[in-house]
Amino acid sequence: MQITATDTALSNWTGDLLAVGIFEGETELAEDLAKLDEKLAGTISELIADEEFEGKPSTIISSRVGGKSSLRKIALVGLGKIEELNLDSWRSAAAAIARMVKKEKTVGISLPVGSESAETIAQAMTEAIILALHQDNRFKSEPEDKEPKLETVELIGLSGQEQAIAKGQTIAEGVIFARELVNAPANEVTPVTMAQTAQQLAQEYGLEVKILEQADCEQFEHGMGAYLGVGQASDIPPKFIHLTYKPAKTAKRKLAIVGKSVTFDSGGLNLKGSGSGIETMKMDMGGGAATLGAAKAIAQLKPDVEVHFICAATENMVSGKAMHPGDVLKASNGKTIEVNNTDAEGRLTLADALVYAEKLEVDAIVDLATLTGACIVALGNNIAGLWSTDDALAEEMKTAANLAGEKFWQLPMEEKYFEGLKSQIADMKNTGPRPGGSITAALFLKQFVKDTPWMHLDVAGPVWSDAPSGVNNKGATGFPVRTLVNWVNS
Ligand code: BES
Ligand code: MN
Ligand code: ZN
Secondary structure (H helix, E strand, O other), X not given: OEEEXXXXXXXXXXXXXXXXXXXXXXXXXXXXXXXHHHHOOOHHHHHHHHHOOOOOOOXXXXXXXXXXXXXXXXXXXXXXXXXXXXXXXXXXXHHHHHHHOOOOOEEEEEOOOOOOOHHHHHHHHHHHHHHHHOXXXXXXOOOOOOOOOOOEEEEEOOOOXXXXXXXXXXXXXXXXXXXXXXXXXXXXXXXXXXXXXXXXXXXHHOOEEEEEOHHHHHHOOOOOHHHHHHHOOOOOOOEEEEEEEXXXXXXOOEEEEEEOEEEEEOOOOOOOOOOOOHHHHHXXXXXXXXXHHHHHHHHHHOOOOEEXXXXXXXXXXXXXXXXXXXXXXXXXXXXXXXXXXXXXXXXHHHHHHHHHHHOOOOOEEEEEEOOOHHHHHHHOOOEEEEEEOOHHHHHHHHXXXXXXXOEEEEOOOOHHHHHHHOOOOOOEEOOOOOOOHHHHHHHHHHOOOOOOOEEEEEOOOOOEEOOXXXXXXXXXXXXXXXXXXXXXXX
């Protein structure tokens, strides 16, 4: 599928489907649309009257255009009230149009340009269209949903925005890359295949790649005892993945992105019971998947920033070799951890990954993790938790998120709650009391970063979507690839 930009007048447009945006409460058709309506003998005004169309956000009505018209179908998409217009209005309208496409091969979309720059709009629409059309049918022998056979989508009124479209395309491909990694079950995506995936990315896009094997991890500083403890019951070896993107020019900044990469979380000996969602725990490498998806996009967008992508991949399993609840592990910074719950494994893997990231002498570290059910309880499925030791970094990420249309909410790094992680036997426990569970998780991670500006994103809710059936993007969302890419590019 190709996305193009033109300045074709609506009344001259030819193709299978023309979709035009309408504001809520707009009483008269805009000049361009009125002209087309005239040409179509009033089809558009009739359609609006018949359907009592009000232009509410993302509502769509459509009609065949009869006769010998070189336009086969017309659709009107609601944009909501003009005074409430924001980047999401373009995104959701474009996505709604993409989702109604069945057999059409050529589609034109005309949405007004205003309040945001044409560039921002073109990029957002491109991302929305590609992501709304994406279906993951890899694991069905015969897909029920027929994939649309779209050949071209023309963004009418956005000519000159080819570069923004290309950027949107690259970012959307990074999001899809992450989605497919998360959707793939744990018998397909393992620490070993994740390492292979990283190596392929490195080869294809000229990134540096380093895979630390178990023995290498044992040798790093005081030994990555926390990370290796999590993986010790698995039959599959852990793979500590480190990809690096280096710009051709001198880097204006050095950043590290660390993604939780537990390819399956059984809970360990604190086994997840029935009703715990254990069967969804292939998604527990969602942070790592987004890290790799961002790497793919960033390697192509080539910002003047050096970026390190780190995934401490492993499985949290049960066997005679499993860590026991109560075991004491030593992380690579020398700190000791009493594992009072083996199901709080993500923070153990991240502890060593953060120590490793800080040794790279970067200007900022961001980790992203499907870390706690508590964060989902606090913020629901669509909003990720954000914690940071650095206000400027938090602001940067919020700006990037707004541009991406991904939602975050900053939560407090309440030092007093660290008392809940006090251990009799070790420097800390890995699990605190139930109240404030996502905050104590963030405080735990903080013990493994000394003085580099750092941010923790708990993405347990938004990496997965249980959209109502019939909507083709149920499953992995690819969250927060778009935010990460915007942040690095900012
Ligand atoms: N991977 C889970 C968190 C999770 C839950 C992700 C639901 C996505 C959806 C994490 O490893 C976990 O098990 N967390 C425990 C922590 C508890 C033992 C302190 C939790 O949230 O229950
Ligand atoms: Mn767990
Ligand atoms: Zn987990």
